[in-house]
Amino acid sequence: MAESIHIPVMCNEVIESLNLKQGSVVVDGTLGLAGHSLAMLERIGAEGKLIGLDCDAEILEKSKERLAGFDKQCILRHSNYADIDKVLSSLKIDAVDAILLDLGVSSYQLDNAYRGFSLKQNGPLDMRMNQGEGVSAFDLVNSLPEKELSQILKVFGEEKWHMRIARQIVKQRSSAALRTTEDLSIAVLKALPSGRNWQRIHPATRTFQALRIVVNKELEKLTVGLDKCVNVLKPGGRIAVIAFHSLEDRIVKNIFRDFKKAGQLNLIVKKPLRPTEEEAKENLRARSARLRIAERI
Numbered sequence: 586m587a588e589s590i591h592i593p594v595m596c597n598e599v600i601e602s603l604n605l606k607q608g609s610v611v612v613d614g615t616l617g618l619a620g621h622s623l624a625m626l627e628r629i630g631a632e633g634k635l636i637g638l639d640c641d642a643e644i645l646e647k648s649k650e651r652l653a654g655f656d657k658q659c660i661l662r663h664s665n666y667a668d669i670d671k672v673l674s675s676l677k678i679d680a681v682d683a684i685l686l687d688l689g690v691s692s693y694q695l696d697n698a699y700r701g702f703s704l705k706q707n708g709p710l711d712m713r714m715n716q717g718e719g720v721s722a723f724d725l726v727n728s729l730p731e732k733e734l735s736q737i738l739k740v741f742g743e744e745k746w747h748m749r750i751a752r753q754i755v756k757q758r759s760s761a762a763l764r765t766t767e768d769l770s771i772a773v774l775k776a777l778p779s780g781r782n783w784q785r786i787h788p789a790t791r792t793f794q795a796l797r798i799v800v801n802k803e804l805e806k807l808t809v810g811l812d813k814c815v816n817v818l819k820p821g822g823r824i825a826v827i828a829f830h831s832l833e834d835r836i837v838k839n840i841f842r843d844f845k846k847a848g849q850l851n852l853i854v855k856k857p858l859r860p861t862e863e864e865a866k867e868n869l870r871a872r873s874a875r876l877r878i879a880e881r882i
């Protein structure tokens with residue numbers, strides 16, 4: 586198992602924007618390896634409470650170890666943030682001061698080949714954050730009709746070559762199932778027109794993104810979860826969301842806009858904040874980050 590470090594993205598901007606005070610009650614809806622949570626704990630002090638959620642049981646165990654010194658301030662739950670209302674009501678908490686959603690996968694998941702998220706290391710085609718439920722990338726790739734696969738790659742990967750890739754996957758699986766991340770990468774490479782320069786990003790990046798989004802129902806969870814998050818904020822409470830691609834960011838933008846129109850949210854920044862050049866250079870994952878912040882009225 587790789588011991589990876591996940592560098593929290595735009596950490597200073599997140600902490601400043603959430604307006605945290607000593608004693609604040611906060612939710613980290615995407616706990617990961619607790620990088621942002623550790624910074625939040627410092628701000629909220631011994632009187633504060635941090636509720637940390639992650640739908641990945643393995644990563645939750647890792648973050649429990651990292652947060653071992655903060656037992657009194659932390660409540661950690663294996664949960665999807667789309668169930669934030671249920672978690673808070675089980676804890677008899679009506680409303681909170683701040684919420685962070687740092688979307689997508691953590692470097693920990695990417696670096697452990699056996700989780701099947703990585704393009705760079707070979708592993709089983711899984712991609713489930715919550716390994717206890719749902720269908721895996723293997724199931725989708727080996728059973729969906731060509732048209733549906735193509736549509737998934739088009740919509741969730743914004744993949745220009747979606748039809749060619751879907752056709753190649755279906756051709757390949759007719760002789761043997763695609764079992765590994767390498768099998769899938771090879772299918773994508775075979776599908777693409779030859780003689781192009783694919784150096785900027787790995788040619789299978791969009792295919793992997795599309796499948797991961799569908800496997801984890803990422804956009805549905807964001808739509809349902811963000812709505813619930815805004816509803817459990819105290820007046821004056823803040824929410825920060827870091828998105829890593831335009832599909833996610835559009836959902837955040839539209840939900841915030843609808844709550845603003847309804848007189849329930851103020852936007853703290855009109856346009857999403859972007860990482861500094863320095864951060865983007867030091868942490869490649871940060872390059873595509875967009876941070877939106879809003880305050881409950």
Ligand SMILES: C[S@@+](CC[C@H](N)C(=O)[O-])C[C@H]1O[C@@H](n2cnc3c(N)ncnc32)[C@H](O)[C@@H]1O
Pocket residue numbers: 591592593594614615616617618619620621622638639640641644664665666667687688689690691692714806807
């Ligand atoms: C980008 S990482 C968060 C990294 C974290 N901020 C840190 O500093 O270590 C996203 C984490 O959220 C989890 N996650 C993604 N979608 C989720 C969801 N809908 N509900 C709960 N956890 C989710 C992933 O399993 C992953 O561990």
